Amino acid sequence: MQLALGIDIGGTSTKLALVDKTGRITARSSFSTADRTGEGDFFKHLFASMDELLAGDVQLAGIAAGAPSANEQEGTIENAANLPFSPKVEFVKTVRGRCGVPVQLVKDSNASSLGEWHFGAAKGMKNFMLLTLGTGLGCGIVANGQLLGGEFGHGGEAGHVCVQPNGRACGCGRFGCLETYVSATGLKRTVFDIMANFMEDSPLRSTSYEDMTARHIYEAALAGDFLAKKAFVQTGEVLGRALADMAAWFEPEAIVLSGGLAMAGDLLFEPTISSLERHALAFHKGAKIKVLASTLGENDAALLGAAALVWKSKT
Amino acid sequence: MQLALGIDIGGTSTKLALVDKTGRITARSSFSTADRTGEGDFFKHLFASMDELLAGDVQLAGIAAGAPSANEQEGTIENAANLPFSPKVEFVKTVRGRCGVPVQLVKDSNASSLGEWHFGAAKGMKNFMLLTLGTGLGCGIVANGQLLGGEFGHGGEAGHVCVQPNGRACGCGRFGCLETYVSATGLKRTVFDIMANFMEDSPLRSTSYEDMTARHIYEAALAGDFLAKKAFVQTGEVLGRALADMAAWFEPEAIVLSGGLAMAGDLLFEPTISSLERHALAFHKGAKIKVLASTLGENDAALLGAAALVWKSKT
Numbered sequence: 001m002q003l004a005l006g007i008d009i010g011g012t013s014t015k016l017a018l019v020d021k022t023g024r025i026t027a028r029s030s031f032s033t034a035d036r037t038g039e040g041d042f043f044k045h046l047f048a049s050m051d052e053l054l055a056g057d058v059q060l061a062g063i064a065a066g067a068p069s070a071n072e073q074e075g076t077i078e079n080a081a082n083l084p085f086s087p088k089v090e091f092v093k094t095v096r097g098r099c100g101v102p103v104q105l106v107k108d109s110n111a112s113s114l115g116e117w118h119f120g121a122a123k124g125m126k127n128f129m130l131l132t133l134g135t136g137l138g139c140g141i142v143a144n145g146q147l148l149g150g151e152f153g154h155g156g157e158a159g160h161v162c163v164q165p166n167g168r169a170c171g172c173g174r175f176g177c178l179e180t181y182v183s184a185t186g187l188k189r190t191v192f193d194i195m196a197n198f199m200e201d202s203p204l205r206s207t208s209y210e211d212m213t214a215r216h217i218y219e220a221a222l223a224g225d226f227l228a229k230k231a232f233v234q235t236g237e238v239l240g241r242a243l244a245d246m247a248a249w250f251e252p253e254a255i256v257l258s259g260g261l262a263m264a265g266d267l268l269f270e271p272t273i274s275s276l277e278r279h280a281l282a283f284h285k286g287a288k289i290k291v292l293a294s295t296l297g298e299n300d301a302a303l304l305g306a307a308a309l310v311w312k313s314k315t
Numbered sequence: 316m317q318l319a320l321g322i323d324i325g326g327t328s329t330k331l332a333l334v335d336k337t338g339r340i341t342a343r344s345s346f347s348t349a350d351r352t353g354e355g356d357f358f359k360h361l362f363a364s365m366d367e368l369l370a371g372d373v374q375l376a377g378i379a380a381g382a383p384s385a386n387e388q389e390g391t392i393e394n395a396a397n398l399p400f401s402p403k404v405e406f407v408k409t410v411r412g413r414c415g416v417p418v419q420l421v422k423d424s425n426a427s428s429l430g431e432w433h434f435g436a437a438k439g440m441k442n443f444m445l446l447t448l449g450t451g452l453g454c455g456i457v458a459n460g461q462l463l464g465g466e467f468g469h470g471g472e473a474g475h476v477c478v479q480p481n482g483r484a485c486g487c488g489r490f491g492c493l494e495t496y497v498s499a500t501g502l503k504r505t506v507f508d509i510m511a512n513f514m515e516d517s518p519l520r521s522t523s524y525e526d527m528t529a530r531h532i533y534e535a536a537l538a539g540d541f542l543a544k545k546a547f548v549q550t551g552e553v554l555g556r557a558l559a560d561m562a563a564w565f566e567p568e569a570i571v572l573s574g575g576l577a578m579a580g581d582l583l584f585e586p587t588i589s590s591l592e593r594h595a596l597a598f599h600k601g602a603k604i605k606v607l608a609s610t611l612g613e614n615d616a617a618l619l620g621a622a623a624l625v626w627k628s629k630t
Contacts, residue, residue: 127466143470144461150566151442154598155458157563162556162594164480172596241477248472249564251465279477281487283469 003058004310005050007065008111008302009033011082014042015299016049018058019307023119025300029053039089047098062102062310063095066111066302072153075105104309108302109156110147113140115305116256118312120296127252131158132298133261136171137179137186143250159183163242181238184214184261190231191217202227218264232267239268240275247289248281258294258301269293318373319625320365322380323426323617324348326397329357330614331364333373334622338434340615344368354404362413377625378410379419381426381617387468390420419624423617424471425462428455430620431571433627435611442567446473447613448576451486452494452501458565474498478557496553499529499576505546506532517542533579547582554583555590562604563596573609573616584608 003018003026015030029049036042054060069080075092077085096103106114113122113130122128126145132138139158141148148155159179160172167176168189180186191204191212202225207216220228243255261268273291280289296304318333318341330345344364351357369375384395390407392400411418421429428437428445437443441460447453454473456463463470474494475487482491483504495501506519506527517540522531535543558570576583588606595604611619 127470143458143463143465146459146461148458148565150458151568152566152598152603154596155442155564155566157566157596160596161560161563162478165478165556174594174596241480245476248476249470250463251467251470251472253466279489281469281472281475281489283467288467 001059002061004061004307005053005063006303006305006307006310007046007063008108008306009065009067009077009083010108011068014046014049015303016046016053017300017303017307018053019304021311023304023307025303027053033083036084039085042084043094046095050099060099060101061314062104063099064104064106064111064306064309065091065095066106066108066306067091068108070105070107072106072110072149075103077105102310102313104306104313106306106309107140107153109138109140110149111302111305111309112138112258112298113142113147113305114308114312115296115301115303116258116294117142117305118308119304120301121256121292121294122254125253127250128254128256129158129246129250129252130256130258130294130301131262133183133257133259134298135184137183138259141250141252143252158242158246161242161245163238178238178242182235182242182261184259187214187217187231187235187261188212190234191227194227194230194234198227198230200226204228214260214264218267221264221267229267232264233271235261236268236271236273237275240272240277241279243272243276243289243291244279244281244284247276247284251284252289254290254292256292256294258296259298262293265293316374317376319376319622320368320378321618321620321622321625322361322378323423323621324380324382324392324398325423326383329361329364330618331361331368332615332618332622333368334619336626338619338622340618342368348398351399354400357399358409361410365414375414375416376629377417377419378414379421379426379621379624380406380410381421381423381621382406383423385420385422387421387425387464390418392420417625417628419621419628421621421624422455422468424453424455425464426617426620426624427453427573427613428457428462428620429623429627430611430616430618431573431609432457432620433623434619435616436571436607436609437569440568442565443569443571444473444561444565444567445571445573445609445616446577448498448572448574449613450499452498453574456565456567458567473557473561476557476560478553493553493557497550497557497576499574502529502532502546502550502576503527505549506542509542509545509549513542513545515541519543529575529579533582536579536582544582547579548586550576551583551586551588552590555587555592556594558587558591558604558606559594559596559599562591562599566599567604569605569607571607571609573611574613577608580608 077089116122137159164176168180170177452474479491483495485492
C-alpha cells in the first residue's frame with residue numbers, strides 16, 4: 001500500500017506520520033525542534049526519524065511538510081522566528097536530494113486547513129476558514145475551492161486585523177489586533193483587564209501574569225469563578241464580532257475553530273455564536289455561517305493536511 | 316465586426332453600450348430606471364434601446380448586464396431596494412427569449428471589478444480589490460484570479476465590516492460599518508462631527524445636513540477650509556486603516572478606488588496612503604500594496620465589465 005509522509009514542523013517539536021489515502025495514520029514519530037542547534041542538526045534528526053518510519057516495506061508516494069514562515073513557491077523556510085534556523089533554509093531541495101520522491105512545503109496554517117478540508121470538519125466545502133487559537137491566532141482560508149494565499153503569500157493574516165482602534169499593543173507593532181483579544185494570551189490579558197475593573201474575589205488574583213495560563217482560567221471558569229467566566233464571555237464577544245466581519249468578507253460555509261482555546265468548548269463557543277448572531281449582516285443571521293470545532297485537533301491537522309497535499313498532487 | 320452588448324442597471328438610469336474586444340465603446344444609449352412603473356415597463360424601454368443600438372449590421376456576440384441584487388446563478392434580480400421591480404425578476408430568461416444570444420447577469424460590484432480587471436487599472440492582475448466610494452461603499456474582490464463570491468453570493472461586503480466598535484449607526488442595522496465613515500455620506504457625517512467638536516468658522520456651517528453634499532465639502536477643501544480638509548484627512552485615516560486590514564486578509568497587488576469620493580484625488584489619496592503605510596503589517600510597509608485610481612470611471616466600469624464577461628465566455 002502506498003503511503004504519504006506528512007511532517008509538521010513546529011517551534012517545540014517536529015512530528016512525522018505515515019498517512020494512507022483515507023487519512024488514517026499508520027505510524028508516527030517526533031523529535032524536539034527546540035533542542036536542535038541549527039538546520040544541519042535538524043535535518044540529521046529528521047532523516048533519522050524518516051529512516052525509522054520508512055524501514056520495512058513502505059511504498060512512499062511523496063513527502064509534504066507544514067512549517068511556519070514557509071515560502072511555498074521556493075520550498076524554503078525563511079526568517080522563522082521560532083525555529084533554530086539560518087535566515088533561509090532549503091527544505092525541499094535538501095529533503096528531495098536524499099529521498100528521491102516529490103517533496104512539498106506549505107505554511108503551517110495552510111497545512112492545518114488542508115487537513116480539515118480533506119479529512120476533518122470542513123470536508124468537501126468550497127468556502128471555509130480555519131482559525132487556530134493558540135498562543136497567537138493562526139488562519140487558513142479556502143475560497144472558491146482554493147487556498148487563499150495573497151499576492152506574495154502573506155494573505156489570511158486574521159490574527160492581525162484590527163478589531164479595536166487604539167486597542168491592545170500587539171507583538172506585530174500595531175494596536176488592537178484580533179489575536180491580542182482572541183488567543184490563549186488574549187484570554188489572559190482579558191482576565192487582567194477584568195481584575196483591574198471589577199472587585200469580585202477570585203483564585204486567579206493570587207497568580208502572577210507570568211505564571212497564569214489559559215488552563216488556569218479554563219479551570220477557574222469550570223469551577224464557576226466570576227472573573228474567569230466573564231473573560232470567556234468577553235473573548236467570545238470579540239471573536240463573534242470578528243466572525244461577522246469574516247462572513248461579510250468571505251461568506252464561508254463554516255468557520256472551524258481549533259487550538260487550545262477552542263478546546264474550552266461551550267465556554268467559548270456559546271458567547272461566540274451568540275455574538276456572531278447579533279453582529280451578523282441580515283443575510284447571515286439565523287446561523288447561516290456554521291461555527292464548528294475542529295475534528296482533527298491541533299496535533300494532527302497539519303500532519304494530515306501535509307499528507308493530503310501529497311495525495312492531491314498524485315491525482 | 317462582432318460586438319458585445321453591456322448593460323449597467325442602476326437605480327437612477329440604465330446604460331447600454333456596444334463594446335468591441337479591446338474595450339472600445341462603439342455606441343451608447345440610456346434611459347431612466349427611476350421613472351419606470353415596473354419590470355414590464357423596464358423591459359419595454361430596454362428592448363427599445365437595444366433595437367436602436369442593434370439597428371444596421373451589428374453582429375452581436377452576446378449580452379451581459381450588471382445589476383444590484385443580482386442572483387448570478389439564477390439570472391434573476393431579487394429584492395432590489397432601489398429598482399422599481401417585483402421581488403423576483405427573470406432577467407436572463409426574459410432577455411434571452413427575445414434576443415437569441417447568450418445572456419448573463421452579474422452583481423453590479425462584480426461588473427465594475429470585471430471592467431477594471433479586463434480594461435482598466437487592474438488589467439492582468441491575479442489579486443486586486445475595487446472599492447466604489449459613492450453614497451455607500453461597494454466592493455469587488457479578485458483573489459487567485461477569480462471573483463470572490465462567497466458561499467451564497469454575498470461575499471466581499473466591504474462596506475459593512477466593522478471599523479469602530481459601537482461606532483456610527485448604519486442603514487444595515489449595525490454600528491461602525493466602514494461605509495458610515497468612508498463614502499460620500501460618511502464624509503458628510505464626519506464634517507458634522509468635526510463641526511460639533513471644533514470651533515473654526517466655515518462656510519459649511521451655513522448648510523443643513525439635508526442640503527450638504529460631498530461636492531460642497533470637496534469645494535470647501537479646495538478653497539482651504541479647515542473643517543473640510545480635516546474631514547478628508549479623517550476619512551483617509553479610517554480608509555487607510557481599513558486598507559491595512561484588507562491587505563492582511565487578501566494581500567491584493569492593488570486596491571483600486573472608484574466612485575464620486577475617489578474623484579477628490581489627492582485630498583483623499585494622500586491621507587489614505589499615509590494611513591495605510593502607518594497601519595500596514597511589516598511585510599506590507601513600503602508601499603507594497605498599490606492604491607490606484609480607477610482608470611475607467613464609475614460610469615463605464617460596469618458597462619465594460621459586463622462586456623468583458625461576454626468576451627470571456629466566448630473564449
